[in-house]
Amino acid sequence: xxxxxTTLRPMRAHLLLPLLAACTPDTPDIVQRxxxxxxxxxxxxxxxxxxxxxxxxxxxxxNAGLAELEVALSLEDATGAFSLPVATARIDAxxxxxxxxxxxxxxxxxxxxxxxxxxxxxxxxxxRIPVSGTGISGPLPDIDVDPRTVDFEEVxxxxxxxxxxx
Numbered sequence: 001x002x003x004x005x006t007t008l009r010p011m012r013a014h015l016l017l018p019l020l021a022a023c024t025p026d027t028p029d030i031v032q033r034x035x036x037x038x039x040x041x042x043x044x045x046x047x048x049x050x051x052x053x054x055x056x057x058x059x060x061x062x063n064a065g066l067a068e069l070e071v072a073l074s075l076e077d078a079t080g081a082f083s084l085p086v087a088t089a090r091i092d093a094x095x096x097x098x099x100x101x102x103x104x105x106x107x108x109x110x111x112x113x114x115x116x117x118x119x120x121x122x123x124x125x126x127x128r129i130p131v132s133g134t135g136i137s138g139p140l141p142d143i144d145v146d147p148r149t150v151d152f153e154e155v156x157x158x159x160x161x162x163x164x165x166x
Contacts, residue, residue: 035093036065037121039129044101044115046133050140051105059115059129061089062096070120073099075131077113081105082131084115105135 040060049055063069069091073084083102091097105111115129146164 031066033066033093035063035067035069035091035119035121037069037071037117037119037124037127038062038064038096039117039127043130044132046103046131048134048136049103049105050138051107051135053104053140055103055133056100057103058098058100060096060098061091061117063091063093065121066093068092072118074116074118075113076116077111077131079106079111079113081111081133081135082113082115101131103131103133105133108135108137110134 038061040062044057044059046055046057061069061071071089071091073087073089075082075084081104083104085100085102089097089099101115103111111133113131115131117127117129119125119127143165150161150163
């Protein structure tokens with residue numbers, strides 16, 4: 001009787017060769033699980049804003065890929081007029097995140113900066129977003145609080161104080 005392993009080996013190789021040939025790196029059907037960043041808008045323009053009041057705009061960062069996107073955020077801003085509440089973010093596949101960018105114009109000038117996103121997206125490892133805004137003169141809120149401080153002293157149960165805001 002013939003050895004079954006000797007008989008099966010050529011048959012297995014015959015079945016595996018077409019399968020192995022189909023798995024070449026050039027096959028377009030093979031999908032890699034990679035992150036893919038999307039960003040909107042392409043620039044953040046705050047326009048004219050009353051100084052010294054804070055203003056916020058959202059940068060929408062999305063992940064159109066199939067793996068988690070890692071993003072490090074920084075601002076190249078010599079004036080300090082712009083700020084970010086977060087320095088890093090992780091975005092799941094097929095998800096997005098609104099990242100607030102804050103503009104606090106200290107005086108009546110035009111301000112420019114660049115928001116830099118460093119990612120693990122192999123196609124877009126670094127994205128630069130121009131950021132601009134102008135501080136202008138305008139009405140400021142006129143608020144008066146009476147009394148200026150509220151002292152509850154020692155409270156053992158519920159306590160109430162009346163404060164007038166004008």
